Amino acid sequence: MSAAHPKPKLLTTRNDPLHIIKTRKITHGRPVTIAGPMVRYSKLPFRQVCRHYNADIVYTPMILAREFVRNSHARMADFSTNDSDTPLIVQVGVNNVTDLLRFVEMVSPYCDGIGINCGCPIKEQVREGIGSALIYNPSLLCEMVSAVKTKYGNTVRLETKIRIHDDWDQTVNLCQELCDAGVDWITIHGRTRTTRSSIPVNLDAISYIRNKLLDRDVPVIANGDCFNMDDFQKILDYTNVDGVMAVRGLLENPALFAGYERCPWGALEYFWHYAMEFGGLPFQLLQHHLHCMLESMSLDKDMHKELMNIKTTAALIDWFDDNFILKRQGEPGFAETLDIPYKRDICKV
Template sequence: MMDLFETKPLVKICAPMVRYSRLPFRQLVREYGCDLAFSPMIMADSFVKSQKYRDIEFTTHPNDNPLIVQFAAKTPEEFAEAAEYIYNDSSGIDLNCGCPQRWAIQDGIGACMLNKPEVVADILRQTRNRIPDVEYSVSVKIRIFRDLERTVDLVRQLESAGISFLSVHGRTIKERSEPVNWDTIRTIVDSVSIPVIANGDINSLEKAYAVQEATRVKGVMVARALLENPGLFAGHSKTPASCLKRWLEINVELGTHFTIFHRHLIHMTESILTKSERKIFNGLNNREAVIDWLCDRFEFQLSQCTRLENNTVLDDSTGVPLM
């Protein structure tokens, strides 16, 4: 996986998104120029304790590669044990130190881990000791501090702990819509020897290359803009009709639960439907109605086999087809 940073001029990455960056979406964006995909953030403690939780939260297949599995954790033991569970089915493991949501902070995970650099470093070292395979990446995703010197001290400590690469969202914990601090990311790149990935406000392929030029990062990570336009990394300014059709086909194959299936499409079509069309489409409440509406609106057809499979009944909790 690390060879990507040597062979690709710019590594294009699908960010970890709670509920959204699951197997079907990862498969879709890989077909539209995505080089590397992250799983959604998974709770490490629940993952190591519950087989049911593992079955629901982590699904993959041989073509889902390279894949980084991201965990939220606050102890070395739970993160390292989670790594052992997914080692054979992934290219690397990532520690979330960037989630700014209140529930995460209150639970002692996510961005609050930035205030515990010694604990983070211990988590990373113990994981690397348990999985000494140098081809398997161990990485971290962080936010920045307002204090540049403190940020630089943190990333150097993380590098010393043996991480393979670093993903940086260029905002502080408290910032949401403020401009991303590209200058700080550039300073981070100049301060470490490992690959650095930039994250935040990248909404087009042109912007991705502009960010790379400004910061000298090895890769860019996109979340919301990729959700709204899975064809972004292939240079599309809006979701192409071919992408919508492919989403339908993938979800028939993988048996995605209707709610997730439809919610993704709502995001994908937001900028390509009129207000009245969005009102109709967003209110559709079954898979067959969604397929019929999209096939009619965008003038494509699915095979009869595909259409018949869409009548499959799925379990509400797991999205697995019921027999």
């Protein structure tokens, strides 16, 4: 585990994710906004950017429990945090009670909740009984939830992020069993294990499942196809859930929860600032984050090619300084610009 020496956390009303989910409508006049887990991409610098733009709760990428509890190198590589990284949910890929309890023991002092990944459709994970395999193994999943809640009670918040079954009632039954096991909230991705992301999310299924759980005091979060605030409102109106999780939409526009239709230049300046301040991002990941955000901003296509041909972080910084007005923290107007501030007169497509 790498970090700027974070202190162990205690749950308070300020950072308790369950409290936030249940009270956001009162405190902010809207349901909760959540930045979901993205493989590789939900690292500390990006999480901090999302928080600047109204993401109430933010997730880490999925961390494999077995590797994490057994390998110190995995701990250093997979989990970086600091005292301002809150409210934070650490998502775990796990297939047995022993590894989960060890993982929770190691991680829970440095986050505000644990999320069990029950939705990853990657074949390698499914073969290991991880991710979406768990929605077809409800006894194991509920045993894991119960083990954590029995040991830690309300001192550790626990979420499950699931996909739907072809038979929606099967998902309802799973959710009811999870409620009985003590889960704090459930996130429903409105696709089955085999549904491609190009197929629209099934809001009818999420609505059906949510309505079957209205007698339970367990919040339900909807996930899938939230790319702007119109989508956010549509999902809420259609499904009656307690909040919305965005994932892919945030990669291109981490400011979507603040109502921006496309990524503002200020978000990119925040990202550069945190990437340099915290370190630890592989160059290819840094480059791809910038690529996604600039694509949302309609960067000139030739410049996109130049960007993707750069090979080092130092060269990337020079390229930005040569072509754009890239402000650093402390400079007047830092993170306030909306459109790309080109330094030279080029065609902006």
